[in-house]
Amino acid sequence: MTILLTPYLLLIMATLGLWFKDKRIAWGLFGLSVIAGLVLQRITWTGLLILLISVALGWVTSRKGRCPVIAWSLLLLLALASIVHLLPGFNNYLWLDNIHLSDKALPIRTWVNFDKPAIAFVILAFLQPFAHKLSEWLEALRSWAIMLPSILLMIAIGWGSGFIRPDLTLPFWLPLWALINLVLVCISEEVVFRGLLQGRLLTPVLGPKVALVVASLVFALPHYPGGPALVALAFVSGLFYGGAYLLKRRLEAAILLHFSLNMIHFIFFTYPAAR
Template identity: 35%
Template structure:
């Protein structure tokens, strides 16, 4: 691996991504993340425009938690829109690092492209900063956490991967791809953490409890799972259906074991898919 300012920025970025997820290391995490973004700016991975979008996103949420009534509603709405744009990489100013360029993990697999993103994960960092104290308060013991992960994971693995096999979306194909460590690091810290903070922690947990206060917790769970499915439109109807089912499982894990349970359920499911089945999916047949 070539060691340069970009490599150093990503070492700091991964370290900060982990530290910011825990209450006792939140400040240290932000110190490391700010260093990472400074190095990324020096390496031209992010511009002043990109930094401006991140500051606007952070400011919107920080203001939202301090307001009430229509102002809070409007600010949460603005944060939601900015978050979606960051998730979809629609905001300018980011030159995310390409690490897998149309790679075929198996001959029958669709090409896989992966970037190390500076835009999308920021959403998770600011959410942990604002709501981490709420999420940290739910700390199940080891047995409860294991059950909260195992039961949803078994269910969605059986349903999603079984359905994917029946739809000829994937094949059984166990293997150990090259650079799997980089995929795992990215998938845990920049995908699972970020997506669970937004969908389960923020939409299902924070907003869901406010909007559907006193009603069944399954209402925000299913609505959030539906939004999670819609977020996977680029994969077509099959992927949207599978993402919805998986989202239900992640929401179940969140309700039973909190943020850590949903993150690990999400990550372990992705690991099963990556190592044991066609990844990301079978190539389209013409």
């Protein structure tokens, strides 16, 4: 199992490495993750071609002019397809299969994905501003703190609807799950929905409210396999993540809020949902 996780762990390090000013190490780790994925058959040559196309689209999108609009649209389509795992060439790894965290919860099934976070890495590397200075991190933390009460509301909605119930869970593999969830889920999804989609829709024509609602709706739709209740909860949570992003245009605030909710849900309530 440890060997099969190698491409994903390298991708995690590459993604976190983007927050350093020198991006060469991050790109090097990304390249190693792709090579490891090919060797361990987590990626095929078709998947490699898709990643190269995403890099080209990311580079063009970061330029000025008319072509970047077309490139942005194609990159968004690739990103959305990766989120629902429609891209060919990626053999994602089933890490936890039919695990019952408690008698109160439905069984958990966790895939460790390469397609979604790899496309998100490219978007993050080319298009997103990072918090480097202390003042920038403080802006992100303030935005996160302002929106933190929204987690209580989300928990109240989930508990009141019967979707979740109190249930303390601390499995030994929680630290690895938390790392995977932070980078391969929270960062990846916020990069696409808040950074690429909502950020680009923040124009004088549409305005912040329309951008927020559209991004939240698109964020909610991939949750449909979990049923209408999960889609509704995802839409509301998307509004809060987008709100955290809007306050100071700091993607880190949305990532932290998303991760905070996921961790509280996992540790203190039935995960993924109540029976």
